[in-house]
Amino acid sequence: MPKLPIKRLETIANEIREDIIRMLEKAGSGHSAGPLGLADIFTALYFDILKHDPKNPDWEERDILLLSNGHCVPVRYVTMAHAGYFDKKELGTLRKLGSRLQGHPERTRLPGMENTSGPLGCGLSQAAGMALAMRMDNQKNRHVYVVMGDGELDEGNVWEAAMLVGKEKLNTVTGIIDRNNIQIDGPTESVMPLENLKDKWQAFGWHVIEIDGNNIDAFIDACAMAKAIAEKPTMIIAHTIPGKGVDFMENDFTWHGKPPDHEQAKKALHELRTLGGKIRSEHE
Amino acid sequence: MSDLHLVELTSQLAGEPIRKGFGRGLLQAGKDNSDVVAACADLTDSTQMSLFKAEFPNRFIEIGVAEQNLVTVGSGMAAMGKIPFVSSYAAFSPGRNWEQIRTTICLNNQPVKIVGSHAGVSVGPDGATHQMLEDIALMRVLPNMIVIAPGDSLEAEKATLAMAQNKHPNYLRLAREATPIITTADTPFEIGQAYVYRQGKDVSLIATGTMTYQALLAAEKLAGHGIEAEVVHVPTIKPLDDETILKSVKKTGAVVTAEEGQIAGGLGGAISELLSENHPVPVKRVGMKDRFGESGTPEQLLLHFGLDANHIALAAHHVLSNKTT
Numbered sequence: 014m015p016k017l018p019i020k021r022l023e024t025i026a027n028e029i030r031e032d033i034i035r036m037l038e039k040a041g042s043g044h045s046a047g048p049l050g051l052a053d054i055f056t057a058l059y060f061d062i063l064k065h066d067p068k069n070p071d072w073e074e075r076d077i078l079l080l081s082n083g084h085c086v087p088v089r090y091v092t093m094a095h096a097g098y099f100d101k102k103e104l105g106t107l108r109k110l111g112s113r114l115q116g117h118p119e120r121t122r123l124p125g126m127e128n129t130s131g132p133l134g135c136g137l138s139q140a141a142g143m144a145l146a147m148r149m150d151n152q153k154n155r156h157v158y159v160v161m162g163d164g165e166l167d168e169g170n171v172w173e174a175a176m177l178v179g180k181e182k183l184n185t186v187t188g189i190i191d192r193n194n195i196q197i198d199g200p201t202e203s204v205m206p207l208e209n210l211k212d213k214w215q216a217f218g219w220h221v222i223e224i225d226g227n228n229i230d231a232f233i234d235a236c237a238m239a240k241a242i243a244e245k246p247t248m249i250i251a252h253t254i255p256g257k258g259v260d261f262m263e264n265d266f267t268w269h270g271k272p273p274d275h276e277q278a279k280k281a282l283h284e285l286r287t288l289g290g291k292i293r294s295e296h297e
Numbered sequence: 298m299s300d301l302h303l304v305e306l307t308s309q310l311a312g313e314p315i316r317k318g319f320g321r322g323l324l325q326a327g328k329d330n331s332d333v334v335a336a337c338a339d340l341t342d343s344t345q346m347s348l349f350k351a352e353f354p355n356r357f358i359e360i361g362v363a364e365q366n367l368v369t370v371g372s373g374m375a376a377m378g379k380i381p382f383v384s385s386y387a388a389f390s391p392g393r394n395w396e397q398i399r400t401t402i403c404l405n406n407q408p409v410k411i412v413g414s415h416a417g418v419s420v421g422p423d424g425a426t427h428q429m430l431e432d433i434a435l436m437r438v439l440p441n442m443i444v445i446a447p448g449d450s451l452e453a454e455k456a457t458l459a460m461a462q463n464k465h466p467n468y469l470r471l472a473r474e475a476t477p478i479i480t481t482a483d484t485p486f487e488i489g490q491a492y493v494y495r496q497g498k499d500v501s502l503i504a505t506g507t508m509t510y511q512a513l514l515a516a517e518k519l520a521g522h523g524i525e526a527e528v529v530h531v532p533t534i535k536p537l538d539d540e541t542i543l544k545s546v547k548k549t550g551a552v553v554t555a556e557e558g559q560i561a562g563g564l565g566g567a568i569s570e571l572l573s574e575n576h577p578v579p580v581k582r583v584g585m586k587d588r589f590g591e592s593g594t595p596e597q598l599l600l601h602f603g604l605d606a607n608h609i610a611l612a613a614h615h616v617l618s619n620k621t622t
Contacts, residue, residue, distance in 0.1 A: 120376075120405045127376070132400045135369045139401060142373020142381075145358055149334065150377075170397070173366035181358075 017060055022229050025095060026056040027285055030258045032091040032104060034281045037272035040107040043116065046255035046268040047162065048088035050193050054251060055092040057229045058158065062236045067097035070125035076155055077143055079128045081136020082162035082191065083117040090114050098125045134168025136161055137188060141174050144183040156240060160189045164196030167205045178246050179218025187239040188248040191226065193255040195266035214248040226251025258285050301492060302483035306513055312475035316414045318450030319471055320345025322457025323382055327353050333461050334374055335382045336360050338367045344384035344414045364390040365397050371409040372401035380408050380461055387413025387429035387470060395435055402466045403439045410460045414471040417507060417557030418585070418602055419595040421474065428590035434562025436468040437535050443488060444535040446470040446506035449478045452532060455486035463488065470506060474595045477510050491538035493545060497527035500551040500613045503542060505531045505564045508555040514606035519613055526613060534564055542568065543576055551616040552580045555609050560584035579619035581612035
């Protein structure tokens with residue numbers, strides 16, 4: 014796949030945000046803030062970074078992407094549809110009976126969905142298991158990416174995995190923390206302080222890169238750096254804006270776990286199409 | 298029964314911890330299939346995974362004292378085509394990490410083999426914290442999970458080999474202390490099969506794990522009172538061998554279950570569910586009755602909590618007095 018220019022990736026990320034709003038409105042439940050904030054990262058992963066084949070999701074040489082904070086799965090579903098894993102029409106089935114697009118992702122339901130998640134704190138352990146299996150099989154050209162939430166880091170399981178990946182120096186694992194500073198009960202630093210987060214991961218034997226997670230260019234660079242570091246695993250702390258692109262959702266923790274209603278969705282789509290009023294929408 | 302090639306019941310039966318059989322089985326499974334891998338949470342000798350580790354150091358991962366990570370790493374390995382055996386004490390795995398087993402292993406129907414050693418009160422002096430009694434109940438309620446409690450070390454060896462050959466989540470329950478060896482190399486074992494170890498017509502003694510030996514002793518005692526007890530060994534608690542169990546119970550019309558764990562949700566629970574829907578008869582459950590264990594020698598504890606042949610025989614007299622026909 015030829016590399017796309019950053020401008021094109023940014024356009025795709027914005028289209029993905031629009032589809033997230035549409036699918037959440039239709040579903041009538043689900044998480045808004047996290048998926049919107051992660052749209053740039055998922056666009057970069059699926060359209061630039063990952064070695065993958067949407068027409069052959071089980072390709073044996075593919076890179077693995079794990080979504081540990083399963084509640085953010087709307088961004089993954091939409092990005093997978095845009096990347097060609099399935100028809101975008103299916104996005105309308107989110108959270109409906111019989112759908113492959115479950116409220117929280119299930120590995121056995123949707124080809125290309127590498128893990129089942131929702132209960133938090135498991136993705137990094139699974140990434141460790143996968144990287145260890147790859148090492149046993151001498152598969153050196155595959156990489157495992159795992160996206161985690163910041164609130165998720167409250168889970169002890171994460172730190173058990175952090176120790177193991179550090180101990181085993183699994184440089185084929187790259188972690189991505191969606192550092193958006195919100196969780197259900199409020200700001201992360203008041204619910205359960207995570208700082209100094211960079212020091213914490215370094216102390217566990219990780220190389221840490223801190224970036225603006227809504228800057229696609231910076232994220233692609235960070236992933237390239239992570240792959241280049243052979244001595245240890247890399248954790249990318251990606252500072253994102255929850256609800257990114259929709260003014261009334263941005264940085265508001267009350268949008269963690271709810272979908273927009275019809276009027277809110279209309280307003281959100283208008284904002285996304287006009288980039289917050291900076292340009293005129295062709296749709297209106 | 299002769300076709301089961303059991304050892305004749307004498308007072309001089311050789312004994313061996315059931316976990317030893319697991320260690321040998323895992324080593325053999327590793328030789329048979331290079332996809333078999335192992336991970337342990339700082340109890341590699343205790344759980345007998347050390348044999349595998351010595352032979353296949355590159356296929357063994359030391360996880361440290363981190364049971365949540367243990368099973369979830371197993372899920373990741375299984376996703377890449379491995380057949381991971383993950384071991385610890387049953388109190389910690391599956392005691393501590395049930396949700397990870399549920400979400401990352403059972404919901405995905407992945408072939409992670411969870412091995413819980415030191416189950417039951419016969420752990421002894423370590424006390425209640427380490428005497429896992431609820432593991433069968435915890436594992437039995439999970440969809441896709443297969444639950445196995447072997448009766449002796451030879452059966453554990455066969456069970457381990459059978460576990461390596463199926464594509465589902467499995468739980469294997471092991472005991473710490475030496476358990477009399479009642480089977481031989483020729484005794485059959487198949488996952489999902491119950492075995493009639495002794496024929497009788499008056500009462501069915503349905504037992505699992507370490508308690509099968511006690512049930513056989515109880516049948517001997519009952520024979521002295523003119524009671525012909527049938528002993529059904531149930532090494533696979535899930536899926537339960539409905540056919541063999543119902544056949545026995547339809548013949549005898551009375552049941553005693555026996556296990557070294559909580560009767561609520563355990564084998565006693567499973568048998569009661571089966572019988573109440575299909576063939577209700579008087580049932581008495583021998584096992585732990587909504588309480589924890591405590592420190593003591595294994596022999597003292599089994600006696601103290603009524604987990605021996607005498608109590609099984611007593612329970613048999615009780616159900617016989619309630620029998621309607």
